[in-house]
Amino acid sequence: MRRFSSWLVVLVVLVFVSLAIAPRTAAACAVCGAADKTLPARGEELPFAGRIRATLDGRAAAFAARYAPLRVVELRLVPGAALALSEEVLVSVDLPLLRRSLATGIEGAEVLSADRLMLGDAEARASYVAYRTSSRRLSFHGGAKAPTSPIERDAAGRLVPTDLQPGCGSIVPVVGATYTITGPLLTFWTSASFLMPVSVRDGPHPGDSLRASATAQLQPHPKFATRASVHGRLDSAGDVDDQVDPRSGGASVFLAPELVASPLADLVVSVGAAFPVVQETRGHRVTAPIALVGIGLDF
Numbered sequence: 001m002r003r004f005s006s007w008l009v010v011l012v013v014l015v016f017v018s019l020a021i022a023p024r025t026a027a028a029c030a031v032c033g034a035a036d037k038t039l040p041a042r043g044e045e046l047p048f049a050g051r052i053r054a055t056l057d058g059r060a061a062a063f064a065a066r067y068a069p070l071r072v073v074e075l076r077l078v079p080g081a082a083l084a085l086s087e088e089v090l091v092s093v094d095l096p097l098l099r100r101s102l103a104t105g106i107e108g109a110e111v112l113s114a115d116r117l118m119l120g121d122a123e124a125r126a127s128y129v130a131y132r133t134s135s136r137r138l139s140f141h142g143g144a145k146a147p148t149s150p151i152e153r154d155a156a157g158r159l160v161p162t163d164l165q166p167g168c169g170s171i172v173p174v175v176g177a178t179y180t181i182t183g184p185l186l187t188f189w190t191s192a193s194f195l196m197p198v199s200v201r202d203g204p205h206p207g208d209s210l211r212a213s214a215t216a217q218l219q220p221h222p223k224f225a226t227r228a229s230v231h232g233r234l235d236s237a238g239d240v241d242d243q244v245d246p247r248s249g250g251a252s253v254f255l256a257p258e259l260v261a262s263p264l265a266d267l268v269v270s271v272g273a274a275f276p277v278v279q280e281t282r283g284h285r286v287t288a289p290i291a292l293v294g295i296g297l298d299f
Helices: 002-021
Strands: 052-065 070-084 089-094 097-104 116-119 123-132 136-145 170-182 186-195 209-221 224-235 250-264 267-281 284-286 290-298
Touching (some): 123 170, 224 267
Antiparallel strands (some): 070 089, 209 224
16 A cells, blocks of 8 residues: 555645635636536647646556566556647647556565656647537647656566556657537547657567547536546557567557546546456556546646
8 A cells, every 4th residue: 555655645735736726716717718618538628818727647557467477556647738829729748757566476476676756758749629610629639759768677677568668768759630529418529549659769669559539428517527438549569679579569448437527617627447348468468447537727
């Protein structure tokens, strides 16, 4: 429990800070200002004049290698910021903070490496709303990830498998699109992204990745909603020092229910979990549901 306690304290403090600095009164909340009555999903924010948004995403996950006695426990916090440059363009940046522990060996005789704090891969992104009506929206996004995370080894000094590394060891251009349909009670959006890693340092590197999601949100009250998402990804095999890693890549699908609330104007909080329903990966598998939490605050 100790490895979780410090992150839980951080999350609680950040929630209270967000509540403390959130505006008590406002002529119109950011959701209304965006001409969208739904509580926004992380990454689906609309640009409007002067919008500045701060976010914090949290994730707790456990992974295991199929062909090596290795288990990884990862806690991830992703602070981010977004700025609207115009009515159509929104730019954002995220910098993940990770706490990871690795256990090697057979059950009952595991060797646990010390918890390590590290950076994940930083990401910068811009989105452009190409088409917008009162109930429809089409946007395109592009950006890149930077190799700010370290190359990780286990307690014996061996490289952690490609798909279990904390980052890509690559510059990763990202392109994609999102389409949204908004109704008085039910909102639906679907998104797809293509990632194309370009190796810039020695070590393991993932392959190209196609990722897609579909989300339905039921919002019976302006301050509360339930959300269900399906997330899928298809990854080609990666490499280790320019040699193909046959035990990397594959396909996976997750089902993610969430509860979303807006206790104060311009503050949106979400809590949920991602459950693996398809795990056709070649090198690793998720051993437990992934806990998810998100906070977004507009200024």
